[in-house]
Amino acid sequence: MKSLTVKLFFCLTVLAVIFDLPFATGTNALAGKVSTYKDLLGDLSIRIDSFQQLLVGRDDDWLVRERLAGLYIERAGLTNNLQDFSAAEKVLGQAFAIAPKGSGPFITAARANYSIHRLAKAEELINAMSKQVLMKGKSQIALISLRANIAFQQGRYAEALAGYRECENLSPGTCRTDLALYYAHTGGVGEAQALFLQALNETRSEDAKTRAWIKLQLGILMMEQGRYTEALKELGEADSIFPGWWLVREHIAETHTLKGDLAKAVPLYEEVVKETGLPQYMDALAECYKSLGRLSESKALSEKAEVLWEEQLKSFPESASGHALEHYLTDTANKQKLLQLAESNFHTRPGVEARIFLSLAYLETGRKEDALKQITSALATTFRSAQLYEVASRVSLALSRSEEAEKYRILCRQINPSSACQ
Numbered sequence: 001m002k003s004l005t006v007k008l009f010f011c012l013t014v015l016a017v018i019f020d021l022p023f024a025t026g027t028n029a030l031a032g033k034v035s036t037y038k039d040l041l042g043d044l045s046i047r048i049d050s051f052q053q054l055l056v057g058r059d060d061d062w063l064v065r066e067r068l069a070g071l072y073i074e075r076a077g078l079t080n081n082l083q084d085f086s087a088a089e090k091v092l093g094q095a096f097a098i099a100p101k102g103s104g105p106f107i108t109a110a111r112a113n114y115s116i117h118r119l120a121k122a123e124e125l126i127n128a129m130s131k132q133v134l135m136k137g138k139s140q141i142a143l144i145s146l147r148a149n150i151a152f153q154q155g156r157y158a159e160a161l162a163g164y165r166e167c168e169n170l171s172p173g174t175c176r177t178d179l180a181l182y183y184a185h186t187g188g189v190g191e192a193q194a195l196f197l198q199a200l201n202e203t204r205s206e207d208a209k210t211r212a213w214i215k216l217q218l219g220i221l222m223m224e225q226g227r228y229t230e231a232l233k234e235l236g237e238a239d240s241i242f243p244g245w246w247l248v249r250e251h252i253a254e255t256h257t258l259k260g261d262l263a264k265a266v267p268l269y270e271e272v273v274k275e276t277g278l279p280q281y282m283d284a285l286a287e288c289y290k291s292l293g294r295l296s297e298s299k300a301l302s303e304k305a306e307v308l309w310e311e312q313l314k315s316f317p318e319s320a321s322g323h324a325l326e327h328y329l330t331d332t333a334n335k336q337k338l339l340q341l342a343e344s345n346f347h348t349r350p351g352v353e354a355r356i357f358l359s360l361a362y363l364e365t366g367r368k369e370d371a372l373k374q375i376t377s378a379l380a381t382t383f384r385s386a387q388l389y390e391v392a393s394r395v396s397l398a399l400s401r402s403e404e405a406e407k408y409r410i411l412c413r414q415i416n417p418s419s420a421c422q
Contacts, residue, residue: 157383
């Protein structure tokens with residue numbers, strides 16, 4: 001599920017570029033000056049402070065508030081700090097309250113809601129904007145792209161593909177990486193790789209963050225096929241292009257973990273946990289500790305992660321439920337919590353990845369027929385992944401369907417020969 005999460009970070013910057021907003025970091029604002037993660041984070045913080053000062057005495061200026069919200073959203077996309085999303089929500093609420101009828105920060109609010117998986121709300125805002133304003137030019141392209149992304153998250157894959165192609169026809173290159181991600185998740189690995197490379201070739205050399213993000217996607221593509229040496233090469237290049245980005249280092253750690261090289265994975269995860277304080281990486285590190293026999297450290301870290309998950313689930317349930325699921329899959333004492341989260345996550349964004357986790361949750365709670373129903377629905381789509389076939393194999397085994405289980409195991413291994421398919 002991480003690749004889709006990574007996609008959301010990039011979507012924030014793409015939409016800012018489309019609208020020529022001043023918070024299009026690394027592309028418009030400071031091209032050639034921002035070359036490291038620390039530089040970009042510092043620049044965003046400076047500009048947030050500047051826009052906060054601009055608000056003084058501007059009680060009726062909703063545009064300044066919209067731009068401040070955009071900066072908060074961009075910084076949140078870089079750090080995954082949900083406090084910035086809270087700040088953006090507050091400022092956007094103020095902007096809508098003072099904007100003249102028929103105007104307001106619709107697109108920025110839609111971006112914010114999409115980024116935290118409030119897809120229905122994002123779609124509602126897009127529809128409201130479409131009724132108020134005649135969409136044309138860059139605004140039209142941005143809305144087509146966002147609608148397609150929402151469709152993908154909701155499992156409407158044909159609609160998503162049509163949207164990406166329409167976007168590309170209107171503005172070649174704008175949705176190229178969206179198309180690449182679509183193909184990466186629907187069995188078109190060759191098409192995805194070609195599109196990513198084309199996007200990389202067309203990205204300016206000074207746009208370090210975007211170039212690193214594309215290399216990151218290529219690394220993920222290799223990792224999900226079990227091509228770990230190639231994955232580490234791509235990820236290492238991403239780290240060199242845009243040094244200090246914890247998201248790249250986390251994927252390097254994940255790749256080392258999949259290779260079984262915990263001696264290299266653990267120090268990287270420890271750095272990422274120290275820098276971000278994010279519970280999903282505490283969970284990953286706790287699993288590494290557990291595999292190394294460091295059981296007390298694993299238990300303590302997992303318990304700390306659970307506290308943080310509970311906090312996030314209260315404040316941003318749509319955003320947290322997907323990753324929290326992975327935590328509760330390892331918690332044998334709290335299966336009802338797992339089921340609750342899986343059903344909530346599926347309700348929020350009913351794509352195949354949510355169906356996979358819902359199937360697992362049903363399997364863990366003894367609802368084998370319900371697990372079969374969900375995984376069968378997932379298999380009927382164009383979505384393809386080793387994880388999909390692995391879970392299909394597990395469900396088949398649970399129902400004593402050994403021939404089907406073997407068929408899915410083979411399909412799983414065809415995608416990723418290194419996968420632990422049953």
